[in-house]
Amino acid sequence: MKNLNAPVKTILISRIDAIGDVVLTLPMAGWIKQNVPDARVLFLGRTYTAPVVACCKYVDQFLNWDDIKDLPVAEQVRFFKNQQISSIIHVFPNKQIAQVTRQASIKQRIGTRNRWFHWFTVNALVNLSRRHSPYHESQLNFALLRPLGLKTIPTLPEVTAYLDFSRITPLSDKWQEFLKNDQPCIILHPKSKGSAREWDLAHFSQLARQLHGLGWQVFISGSTAEGELLQDWLRENQNFITNVTGKFSLSEFISFMKACTGLVGASTGPLHLAASVGIHALGLYPPIKPMHPGRWAPIGPRAEYLVVPKDCSDCRKTPGSCVCIQQITVAEVVSQVQQWRPE
Structure with a gap:
């Protein structure tokens, strides 16, 4: 029986780079929705990628880094605390985001161990090297889901199945x-x-x-x-x-x-x-x-x-x-x- 008093697990995916990179990251939201019970999924991106994220069925809310990054640090920390985030996944490593989300006391902070600043800001380090990997970029992103319970990297068709762009505005x-x-x-x-x-x-x-x-x-x-x-x-x-x-x-x-x-x-x-x-x-x-x-x-x-x-x-x-x-x-x-x- 569902525990109505259990806290909602709010998971933030952070990827503040280009459109194609964001598209190949969004299947992670589908996996989270299907494998983490009652999860609420947030996505931290840039202004120009907001319309892309808006199409994804599995993202509950978009957070705009362009609106946050120039605020005083104390306000940035307060902003992230107010989201009541339980886990953040640093898909695109960014030192400023890593530091401020640590200060916001997000309980689980996931990132790759090959960024030196993650050793001081992240508490769930994942061994991930993209440069010489045989995996597709979207599959490499999935490696960062291991601390959330992922056992094996899905095949490319399985990754594709987690991508759902069903929130597209009809053509005017x-x-x-x-x-x-x-x-x-x-x-x-x-x-x-x-x-x-x-x-x-x-x-x-x-x-x-x-x-x-x-x-x-x-x-x-x-x-x-x-x-x-x-x-x-x-x-x-x-x-x-x-x-x-x-x-x-x-x-x-x-x-x-x-x-x-x-x-x-x-x-x-x-x-x-x-x-x-x-x-x-x-x-x-x-x-x-x-x-x-x-x-x-x-x-x-x-x-x-x-x-x-x-x-x-x-x-x-x-x-x-x-x-x-x-x-x-x-x-x-x-x-x-x-x-x-x-x-």
Whole structure:
């Protein structure tokens, strides 16, 4: 029989970095909800990732580090005490957060032992090395759940099953008008803000033209800055594409993704978002460790990737450049995408 007087276990997941990293962390919330009875799950992130976390069924509340980090230390401590947190998981190690949550007397503070400041701020140290691990990034995150009772690292399909992006706002009429209902819609996301090795724009141009000729409605997405960077390329391909760079808020972009058939892009936030919302997501990857798909492939029910089947480090010291990723052919991508067509 359920003990109605038992205190609620409030668990805070702390990950204050980029969108893709946050997406690959959110399955942890699903595991907690399913394995820690009556747990309340909080997520500490940044302003720009709040719309991502809002989509996750298993997160009860988002805490914005941007609203907390510049407060006086005493107010930061008071803030975390007021949340009545029983456990914090430092997925992304941050010295300031580690120190203030220790001062807030959070009972269980979980973190990796290979950050020196954790030895003074964390009381549940986990032996975790990401650099040379054979595990996927999302699986590595699960290692930090061992102090909460995790016995073995789940397989990638098991991790994916813990990801639930069912809180997506329906696409507004304003953006619905972009979609032609008689055509399958695909998003091409050619840039990555320097976070990944990128397929050449010449390849994306051929891909857009071929898919347009095959009856696809082709959208090009990206930030406002990326749209400005691509303006000549966008103009050259304007007869084959619909340019939506800089047009959406992140929340709107997620809703728009959900209404499309799929997305093709490098290993960057939009690829991981597309996979998480359940549409087809095709990642184009270099075979360089640890950038390869074994570590950073998208996860989701329709997630896919292409990579040249070789072990290569030739381009490791040339940021943004990779010969091997250019060996992925347009024909390969077209063949993969054509399998997505609704019947």
